[in-house]
Amino acid sequence: MVSKTKIKKTRKDKVEDKPRCGLCGKTRKLTKTECCGQWICDDEEKYVIFSYARNSCSRNHQRYTLCGSHYAEEHEGSWKDCLVCRNGFETEMYVYYGTNEYNFEKLENPPAYLPTKCAKCGVIISLGYDGYSQKGNEYWCEECTHKEMENIYRRGKQ
Secondary structure (H helix, E strand, C coil): CCCCCCCCCCHHHHHHHHCCCCCCCCCCCEECCCCCCCCEEHHHHCCCCCCCCCHHHHHHHHHCCHHHHHHCCCCCHHHHHHHHHHHCCCCHHHHHHCCCCCCCCCCCCCCCCEEECCCCEEEEECCCCCEEEECCEEEEHHHHHHHHHHHHHHHHCC
């Protein structure tokens, strides 16, 4: 006869049983994403409007991923092979939205692209991470944008 022994769960076992945010690993105040059903921090209230902070797991996934965009735009099928998503972004941004740290699943074999350069000084701008401005098809780095804004301000004061 086999004796029944009680298996005592350790604190570590209990923590491992809890759902975790798939982005940051936290176990408190979670919800599931509407787009892909993954556990994520229910933390959008942390975001301050117009701050451009990246301090909310939920907001980051919704706003900075193909998965979130695909769902918000009500596209059919999977975001991974959606031609509407593929054609809706410049290639650099498509790759950023599909491979950044706010994804639960990353885009396999992202397409290659030429780096974006400042039309004024030629410095490479990472559209997903750097500050920049855009006028028509031209991109300006943050430094050149500030210089141009100062020039406009000075001309207006004369």
